[in-house]
Amino acid sequence: MSNKLINLENISKSYDNHLVLDEMNLYIRENEFVTLLGPSGCGKTTTLRIIGGFETPDTGKVIFDGKDITKLPAYKRQLNTVFQKYALFTHMNIAENIAFGLKIKNKSKSYIDDKIKYALKLVNLEGYENRMPDSLSGGQQQRIAIARAIVNEPKVLLLDEPLGALDLKLRQDMQYELIRLKNELGITFIYVTHDQEEALTMSDTIVVMNQGYIQQIGTPEMIYNEPENAFVADFIGDSNIIDSIMVRDELVEILGAKFACVDKGFGENVHVDVVIRPEDIELVKPEEGTIHGEVTHIIFKGVHYEMEVMANGFEWLVHSTKMYPVGEKVGIKVDPFNIQIMNKPASEDEEAVQVEE
Amino acid sequence: MKNKFVKLLSLPYVFWSIGFIIIPLLMVFYYGLTDKSGRLTLSNVLNIALPVHFKSLIIALLLSFVSTVICLLLSYPLAMILANVKSKSKGLMILIFVLPMWMNFLLRTLAWQTLLENEGVINTVLQFLHLPVLKIINTPYAIIFGMIYNFLPFMVLPIYNVLCKIDNNLLNAARDLGANEIQTFFKVTLPLSVPGIISGITMVFVPALTTFVISDLLGGSKILLIGNVIEQEFTLNSNWHLGSGLSIVLMIFIIISMITTAIFDKDGEGSAL
Incomplete structure (x- = not known):
């Protein structure tokens, strides 16, 4: 496979003396769909937030494309996040939401307009430019959140339990959408979830985590058929x-x-x-x-x-x-x-x- | 059945608002729009055009405007600090800011009179230290000072409330999309806190515009605000007709600011306390 895009070296993080991540090492390849899977409190979201730049690790380094970005603030990182509860700007319409990152980068108006059209088409929400976020359903809001992230052409898209708030049918539809998006965009997806079925459906690689440790890294088939320990076996399927x-x-x-x-x-x-x-x-x-x-x-x-x-x-x-x-x-x-x-x-x-x- | 019971529960409030809001309001309109012989007239209201009345209205508008602006400039950073405090002492910090409100308004203002007087506490200390004394009492500055001191919590609390409600993920989303801290503030935090700002402005501007106690105690009787004029018509001159007429004029300004609030604060997000 292609080269390592992100490398986490000896990452530790604790909150109020509670160790959330313990000396974690993990690398993520280019164009990979990686899922961090584990029960709540296993450290998966903290890992994502460290990659996104919203948390600083106590020890260790985050290497991105060969450069140490451990201390780089979130706004300077070449990656974008889709947040759990969409985090759309409620005071802006859909077009303004999608244009947010591009306007900050001072892109031309015609470039921005093209990008908005392209992104809305990609997430199957053409013609929604002037709607307000509140008037959209949860699934639509989630698509807009994805559109807002991908117009910035990130090398990596971080997704923090993006389907958690959706109902079952919509969640399954969105899983296929995400696989399609990943293939069309050809970028790396790092996906956090506690839902083993989601992980098995979408991932190239699953990282099973528990109590701040990586329990097993492997393809969905490896994780399911050859669990390395009782935790992994118990967590993935019956x-x-x-x-x-x-x-x-x-x-x-x-x-x-x-x-x-x-x-x-x-x-x-x-x-x-x-x-x-x-x-x-x-x-x-x-x-x-x-x-x-x-x-x-x-x-x-x-x-x-x-x-x-x-x-x-x-x-x-x-x-x-x-x-x-x-x-x-x-x-x-x-x-x-x-x-x-x-x-x-x-x-x-x-x-x-x-x-x- | 249940509906009737609910209606019954609301009765005391109905009587309350009729007795203490609607009837007094109607009386203000009756007195304001009639003369001593009971004839309908607009002269009381139009009396605002008299230079002495007009001047007091302009001064009141000016002083309350200045106090509101200063309150806003002081409150916003304060509310941001309070909203971002993560320690357990947060409750205590807010309590400290609200605490003065538990004391009588008159007493607080009287205390400032004692502090600010030419021979007052502050000047005594300054003199003792051989520093130049403050000549602030009985000037507009003392009135503005009193307004800010008394009404600051009414600005801090609604802004603090909206700031607390802003989802931290929204700020993270802005940073994630490339906005630095300053851009995040102006593009996300500030627009989302507008309801709180508007509500705070109304809650400071309206009482500041109508006050007569602060200007009485800290401004001497030299500076008359429209509130003082109205008060004097009722107490000294016993001219309820003129007092009510001027009150109607003042009410128009208050209604304007109330409407502004309603437009910007549709969801009641900024409502304090």
Whole structure:
């Protein structure tokens, strides 16, 4: 891929003795759609604000395009932000809002007018020049906020939970809009969200954060299929996380039963966390399963049934298109490559915290 | 049922406004538009054209205008500082500014008389230090000083209120789009605080225009403001007709400033307290 556009080196930040970011290192490539994902208070917004210039890190450096911009005020940085609650200027109409940055740069009137037209077309709001922000819906205001940012031709667009205030349908539409915009503009997007689905849909790279630490960096597929620890597994999608013992290479003992797996190199008789996605569990006849138990709950979810199976003292979450009624005895079978083995967190800081639903 | 109950609750206020606002107002208009024999006349109102009355109106307008401008210049930075204070002592700081308002207005002004007098506290101290003394009492400057002192909180609070309500993200958005601190102030902060400024101007200008206590106590009886003239017509000369007539003229100026406020402050954003 192309070169590193932004490089965060050893960034730490604390508020009132509360550490929000701890020695963070992260680089962002050109033309990448990077999502900072994590629960509230994980430091993702602080990271974005440090890149945007609204916060100064206590330690560390922000390198942008090879230059140290740690001390550079926000107004001198070549990047623009789309704020969570749009932050449109209510005393200006849409055209004036979009022209704000260009007027400050003393661009000519014809240049500004062209840019306004272009930006409104890009966000599908042609003809809205003379409307006031208050008269627009949330989704429209958000598009204007994006238009206002991109007319300045930033190298990087920072988006701080921009879809948080929109309803579900609009949010999904806007996700596709953002992907389209990113491809048309060919610039870097840094996106902050706590919504794992948003992150999986749009990102080239996801940075999962918790308690001021980066938990995992990777493509959506890597994050989902090969979570590095229990926090990531728990935060991204539903999962069964089970305390287990790695007996030897390619064999793991889960709740007293031995399962074949594909992981190697953990050592012998080592305590590990095992992640099994609910859709990767196959329910079979009791005698055919590696372990067996009884269905305790069932909910119809549309695409699949969500069932809970009590087996060997653990409630297994299972997604299946086949229905097994409550009380039915079933066997549990998992393909070896669907068992994800993870090291136990080394320190308390990495300990998975309860994720707010 | 509920509607009736709500209406019933509003009754005391209806009686209050009839008894203490509408009837007195009607009486002012009755006296102002009639002469002693009860005939309808405009002469009381037109009396404002008399040089002595006209002069007092102009002086009152001038002094209250100057005080309002100075109040605004003092209040805006103060309100900005107060709005940006993040410490826990914020409440205390605001309290300190509001505290004088809890004391009687007359007492405060009397205190300033004692302080500013030629043989007053301030001059005694100045003399003791062999510094030149202040000859300020019984001059327009003393009146302006009194107006500013008494009405400053009425300017600070509405401006402080609107400044507090400005979303910090708007300021960040302006900076993000390339505006430096000065540009951010003039393009975002100032336009968004206009309702507070207008409301503050009205709340200072109207009482300053109509005051007679401040000019009485700090201006001696040398400088007559329109408020003093009206007061004297009611008390010394017992000419309620002329007093009411001049009050109507003054009311026109007040209504003008009220309308200005209503135009700029549609959402009631700037309303203080």
